[in-house]
Amino acid sequence: MVVGGGPAVTESPLRALHASHRTGPKDGEVRSENRGSYGGHMHDQPTVLGAMSEGGHELVVHATDEASGLRAIVAIHSTVLGPALGGTRFYPYPDEASALTDVLRLSSGMTLKAAAAGLDLGGGKAVIIGDPGADRSDALLEAYGRVVETLGGAYVTAEDVGTTVEDMAVVARSTTHVKGLPIEQGGSGDPSPMTARGVVASMRAVAAYLWDDPALAGHTVAIQGVGKVGAALAEMLADGGANLIVADVDTERCGEVAERTGALAVDPEKILQVRCDVFAPCALGGALSAESIPRLECQSVVGSANNQLATREDAGRLAEAGILYAPDFVVNAGGIVNISVELDPDPYSAARASERVDRIFDRITEILDAARADAVTPLSAAERLAYERIAARAAAV
Numbered sequence: 001m002v003v004g005g006g007p008a009v010t011e012s013p014l015r016a017l018h019a020s021h022r023t024g025p026k027d028g029e030v031r032s033e034n035r036g037s038y039g040g041h042m043h044d045q046p047t048v049l050g051a052m053s054e055g056g057h058e059l060v061v062h063a064t065d066e067a068s069g070l071r072a073i074v075a076i077h078s079t080v081l082g083p084a085l086g087g088t089r090f091y092p093y094p095d096e097a098s099a100l101t102d103v104l105r106l107s108s109g110m111t112l113k114a115a116a117a118g119l120d121l122g123g124g125k126a127v128i129i130g131d132p133g134a135d136r137s138d139a140l141l142e143a144y145g146r147v148v149e150t151l152g153g154a155y156v157t158a159e160d161v162g163t164t165v166e167d168m169a170v171v172a173r174s175t176t177h178v179k180g181l182p183i184e185q186g187g188s189g190d191p192s193p194m195t196a197r198g199v200v201a202s203m204r205a206v207a208a209y210l211w212d213d214p215a216l217a218g219h220t221v222a223i224q225g226v227g228k229v230g231a232a233l234a235e236m237l238a239d240g241g242a243n244l245i246v247a248d249v250d251t252e253r254c255g256e257v258a259e260r261t262g263a264l265a266v267d268p269e270k271i272l273q274v275r276c277d278v279f280a281p282c283a284l285g286g287a288l289s290a291e292s293i294p295r296l297e298c299q300s301v302v303g304s305a306n307n308q309l310a311t312r313e314d315a316g317r318l319a320e321a322g323i324l325y326a327p328d329f330v331v332n333a334g335g336i337v338n339i340s341v342e343l344d345p346d347p348y349s350a351a352r353a354s355e356r357v358d359r360i361f362d363r364i365t366e367i368l369d370a371a372r373a374d375a376v377t378p379l380s381a382a383e384r385l386a387y388e389r390i391a392a393r394a395a396a397v
């Protein structure tokens with residue numbers, strides 16, 4: 001196994017976060033125009049250190065294992081608030097530069113998410129380059145676990161796109177710094193139901209803000225994508241008496257969820273235009289753009305998808321259209337809050353996790369109040385809340 005890389009001192013996490021937030025590709029999408037360039041240049045040669053200092057990353061480690069074919073990059077963006085927690089993405093990146101760009105972007109996003117959620121955790125992420133269907137093996141995951149172990153707890157891994165809770169159980173054979181383990185092993189299991197619970201808490205906060213009552217009964221919610229989170233969300237909302245409209249490109253799955261929850265199923269291309277109180281993007285990133293926002297017929301957007309805004313300017317576009325946007329990284333923090341409960345000295349408890357996830361209601365309320373008071377978008381208010389926590393902690397040490 002070869003492990004390389006080293007710490008780079010960042011001047012200011014605040015500046016770094018501002019510079020790095022949301023500049024990368026949307027979730028599930030790999031941008032290739034930077035191919036061959038890591039973002040930093042020295043005598044016209046791309047440098048990893050250049051890209052790290054641009055994004056304010058503390059540590060980037062490249063690792064290979066000849067025997068298993070492992071090729072991985074771990075990025076620790078910030079440990080100011082605590083160990084850097086973030087999942088492991090297993091993805092067939094077209095080249096190493098795309099993988100590096102993605103891991104740098106994703107790890108800085110985790111710093112923001114953990115800080116906004118009020119967790120004493122920093123931001124990190126790892127990518128394994130390869131096709132999880134063809135390249136996954138126990139030997140590879142064990143080798144990856146040894147890489148994580150080398151970092152001595154500065155980075156704590158979990159599942160992400162392309163990896164599963166069961167994969168993390170294999171990674172755990174060679175490191176203790178892995179969370180999101182199966183319930184049978186004392187872990188928190190699949191985070192999706194807790195993510196959905198956090199979305200419901202966020203919707204209730206938005207309802208209290210807009211309509212002076214947190215109850216969702218009688219309100220219409222349109223859900224784009226009824227996968228693991230969207231389906232759990234639909235069930236919780238149906239139990240609470242909301243009227244549901246759902247869409248998914250997987251029509252069979254959509255039909256099943258509609259039948260189970262009494263929802264109206266519509267075509268995926270129609271879901272953006274349905275008249276509703278809350279639009280919940282729970283599919284892929286980039287649903288909100290200059291092209292889609294004028295077509296929306298909702299009063300608010302509250303969903304689980306990562307990177308819902310195609311560009312930062314879309315937060316302003318939503319505000320101008322009179323649509324309240326609850327920032328995605330605050331709304332969808334239920335999964336990471338749930339996993340963080342595994343780091344407690346006491347064994348994981350779903351009741352304790354639920355209680356912490358429900359506090360997302362207070363986070364959203366605080367953000368919406370701050371946005372109104374300062375006449376800024378909720379996105380700006382949420383980012384500021386996160387940056388201020390990090391800056392205060394950095395100043396205290």
Ligand code: NAD
Pocket residue numbers: 027191192193195224225226227228229230247248249250253268282283284285304305306332333335
């Ligand atoms: P998933 O893959 O289980 O579900 C996504 C669903 O969206 C699938 O059913 C898919 O068919 C559907 N879909 C894809 N494109 C669509 C389109 N154009 N229109 C309608 N439906 C479409 O994923 P998930 O775990 O439910 O996550 C959903 C979103 O929430 C993702 O963006 C994910 O990154 C984010 N998220 C998930 C968690 C979690 O705990 N699972 C935590 C934080 C954020």
